[in-house]
Amino acid sequence: MGPKAAEDEVAVSRRAGEGLTLRAVLPNAITAAALCSGLTGIRFAIAGEWQAAVIAIILAGLLDGIDGRIARLLKAQSRFGAELDSLADSLSFGMAPAIILFLWTLEDLPRVGWFASLAFALCCALRLARFNARIDMDDQPHKSAGFLTGIPAPVGAGLAFLPFFLTMATDLDVFRDPLVNGIWVLVIAVLMISNVATLSWASIRPRRHIRLEIIAAAGLLFAALLLEPWWTLSALSMIYLLTLPFGALRYRKIRLQRAAR
Template identity: 75%
Template structure:
């Protein structure tokens, strides 16, 4: 099962069997209400897509991702983790970051190739569900090399949804119709689906530890990114997506180095 209580990142503390009652506690209402809001936001994105309000549809998914990023932290702050929250969080993730993006992208672009486009959308939704199922199944598994080294396995579901919309960001930023071409969007969606269920190590928040000498620069960079999101949101989202993709080879190299060092250690 997934971590007790809604959680934002897959490397965060997980459920320990027997430590919490299975029922929903009163103090768990707030974090689970935020999870429900994330679910509603994701599904509302589909409603916007049906009426061809593309920007609102994508922003609804982004809002769902932001809400998904805070519900777990609030649950741990209130000590309100529960199995109910875990189940709700997993369901919300599957719908908001799997089904909703798949339908939005199909309605925006892929319906130009009804059969192949629909298969690409199905692949994305299914791979998101499989990723979440794999994560749930591994919660009680002690031997997880990626997690023990501070990495995730594959692209997380919220990040995968954000990356899937990269052609849309570029289409909005440039107005170039090629980014809406189903022949371009379909393979891209299939690639992101594969990355979600892959065994590639990816960076987690815990593995991003800037040195003390550059922490002020990091704060300034975060401020500039926030300003860019306000002024040029589509270019900013495209650049953030590109930066994440560029960091993936870095994660692979770093994990390989950790793996070699572990193999070189004498066994006790």
């Protein structure tokens, strides 16, 4: 682990009481930057700068995706980093999106909207606590099969912003309806703490003969994010939602095969 082992990776144990090494400064600095980016999104939301607020959360997600990998590349895993990363994730992908969404639309239904925001932030914290509690456990059926349990926190934050993406892309206020957004946020909150098996990067193994096509698709995706960011983010969110039943069915098949053996 370090800053935190990804949910589809095996944690590396370290000696108890081992301090923070100098080479661990870089990955933990990236984690701190992700934390600051997520919290700065709240500042933008208070000022009504909605696009900047959501971009700050997306930037926090990108930083969160590289800090652990840099730590493993530098062999700078630490328990300090694991705890810092979980704290940063809870604030950047739980509390910050909840507040941004409340200020953007949910405050039009103060009681119901605040309840939905609280549920989202709470479920994000519970998910991270569950992951930390299981990080050293050997018996993890989903992880051993290359799957995750529920929706990861950064992905949950991105999906919660799907109505915002559609509003920015279409200029239609129908996607800003507070009741619809409140229900949507509750659904994503439940999916984060659910036991549904979801696909992980470890389970995606493209065949050799299509790797060039994947590289080309990645380049075109980056260009699409530059040209039409909100439509592209909306499409990515919808594609991920479509993978949920596929992941559940695929895991069920693997589980039945294991039971047969």
